[in-house]
Amino acid sequence: MRYTSPTTVDEARSLLAEHPGSRVFAGATDLVPQMRSGRPAPPVLVDLKKIAQLMSVTHENGQWTIGAATPTANLTRNHDFTAMFPGLSEAMGLIGSDQIQNRSSLGGNLANASPAADSVPAMIANGVQAVIATADGTRTVPVAEIVTGPGRTSLADGEFIVEFTLADTPADTSDAYLRMIPRTEMDIAIVGSAVRLTVSDNIITDATVVLGAVAPTAVTVPDAGAALIGAAINAGQIDDSALNTLADAASAACDPIDDKRGTVAYRRRVAGVLTRRAAATAVERAQNGA
């Protein structure tokens, strides 16, 4: 196995074209455990962290551009970013320890294609777009279109994620992410729920609900979003019947696995509970301008 550290996207593209089966990586927080558990080592490792574009975070003209290999700690410690996207930031802040967050990246969390990836539902809820280096250029697709199943993506051989783009949230819009794990820290989600919504004159006027860890990929739940749209807020509280419809829709959208971390019935139930709570937090943030 050979280690390479290209300094440009073009150089990385060439390395991947010349060496089929090679792997790009940023933090290697998933790659190393996979190799240690017996997956064959790639012939060439392509370290993306020396490419400045993949390690930068910029905020210009109402748009954020986040290098795909940027350590998530750089984002969770970025006060402007965290104030703008508190739910996405808290999702990244739940992934592993400080040691991990100094290495882990949004690009890696997405491309690793775990159904339980915490940042992915929050990215989808926020309409994040992924810019992908192709054989001869780039293409831009919504994050929701990258993962096709556990460990599988729509990225072709030789393609890799360069950066993510997302627009500023309006002042009346905010997000929240909650997850359930069997322990209190350092575990893999059995349910994750991201909610992004807009509140205007005490009415929810837009809402997106995305669940993680309850299906082969993160799932957007249109019925759950629809349950929130039009719901009244009284003294900061979402109308209870809307919350009940929301929870039922979230539970109904689950197609989870049954494993040592959680049963199917438990994951379904918790998806509803977490989504209610995430919606309540998002409303509080939207009304307080967070």
Place this chain on the structure above:
Amino acid sequence: MSRTHITCTVNGDPVDFLASDGTSLLDALRDELGLTGAKEGCGTGDCGACSVLIDGRLNCSCLVFAPEAEGTEIVTVEGIADDDRLHPLQQTFLEGAALQCGICTPGVLIAAKALLDANPDPTETEIRYALAGNLCRCTGYDKIVRSVQEAAVQLKGAAR
């Protein structure tokens, strides 16, 4: 497997060594440089026993490929004492009996140093979160947390 010549700074000293490309930084530190403070507990980034600072940032050295260390500044537990005077964290861990078998201790000390470098006056909750990536299977965590609190007090006193 190709071997790469790597030049970096470890505990303030310029060093160079040869390592196979797939070698972890942890193995390079231990086997090529003889710095056996950092330990391999899990080898998958879960336990933190291999924690080191790379350019001031806390990392699991088992997740870092040795060639990634080129040009970096690395601090291991061997580098935190001031000659023969222990770092306040090392001293308070000794006095507070914050270790039994000691396997996790080098990583805990490095993680605690990373915390206190960034936040000289952490709350107990902040200490527990900052050390959440360092597993200890002997003492439990209370003595570790109390020793970090005591070291923070001493470091603040020394800074005055």
